[in-house]
Amino acid sequence: xxxxxxxxxxxxxxxxxxxxxxxxxxxxxxxxxxxxxxxxxxxxxxxxxxxxxxxxxxxxxxxxxxxxxxxxxxxxxxxxxxxxxxxxxxxxxxxxxxxxxxxxxxxxxxx
Amino acid sequence: xxxxxxxxxxxxxxxxxxxxxxxxxxxxxxxxxxxxxxxxxxxxxxxxxxxxxxxxxxxxxxxxxxxxxxxxxxxxxxxxxxxxxxxxxxxxxxxxxxxxxxxxxxxxxxxxxx
Numbered sequence: 001x002x003x004x005x006x007x008x009x010x011x012x013x014x015x016x017x018x019x020x021x022x023x024x025x026x027x028x029x030x031x032x033x034x035x036x037x038x039x040x041x042x043x044x045x046x047x048x049x050x051x052x053x054x055x056x057x058x059x060x061x062x063x064x065x066x067x068x069x070x071x072x073x074x075x076x077x078x079x080x081x082x083x084x085x086x087x088x089x090x091x092x093x094x095x096x097x098x099x100x101x102x103x104x105x106x107x108x109x110x111x
Numbered sequence: 112x113x114x115x116x117x118x119x120x121x122x123x124x125x126x127x128x129x130x131x132x133x134x135x136x137x138x139x140x141x142x143x144x145x146x147x148x149x150x151x152x153x154x155x156x157x158x159x160x161x162x163x164x165x166x167x168x169x170x171x172x173x174x175x176x177x178x179x180x181x182x183x184x185x186x187x188x189x190x191x192x193x194x195x196x197x198x199x200x201x202x203x204x205x206x207x208x209x210x211x212x213x214x215x216x217x218x219x220x221x222x223x224x225x
Contacts, residue, residue, distance in 0.1 A: 006153070009151075034213070036214075041218075041219075042218060042219075043203075043214050043216030043217050043218050043219055044154070044201070044214075045216070046214070046215075046216075048186060048214050054130050063125060067168075084185070089153055089154060091154075098159070098169065099144075099156065100156075100170075101146075101153045101154040101155070102153055103151060103152060103153040104153045104154075
């Protein structure tokens with residue numbers, strides 16, 4: 001059973017547009033929600049993360065919105081650039097050791 | 112750069128043969144993980160370790176074993192490889208301290224089982 005559900009599977013956005021990727025979870029024990037970015041042939045790399053005590057976190061063009069009551073969180077990429085084309089994974093973990101990942105979203109930004 | 116090296120980076124093997132993947136870290140972090148990445152499934156945890164000789168199963172541990180005899184090395188073994196184990200395998204470490212939730216991944220090991 002997928003602990004973290006991610007959508008869409010793929011996304012095509014025009015340069016300058018906004019990319020939005022959504023994730024949902026069930027386990028209310030999760031207390032850390034990171035997003036990872038992965039380029040072809042490379043390992044995933046942490047992009048931005050949030051803890052449930054805040055509803056939004058922004059780092060440059062990347063924003064996480066977190067809705068604790070709905071058990072949903074999303075990644076917004078503002079002013080999307082071709083260099084943002086990659087696969088994005090959401091994840092969730094507890095203070096313990098296990099991280100659960102979504103199935104990934106392949107983002108293509110068209111020039 | 113989190114100082115993670117995976118080897119081999121690519122391997123082709125035949126069904127039924129044993130395979131060992133190695134993950135080496137240079138920073139002496141306590142927590143190490145093995146994930147597999149497959150289309151449509153994302154990253155799934157196979158096994159993880161929280162210290163020398165301390166390991167535990169993840170969500171897809173069947174057919175895999177691990178060992179950690181030294182802090183810096185975490186080995187993943189497929190005792191008898193099957194075609195369903197064709198995948199890209201990633202090792203990760205978790206740094207403790209200020210950002211206790213951050214995982215750092217290696218470059219991956221692509222395994223093909225014929």
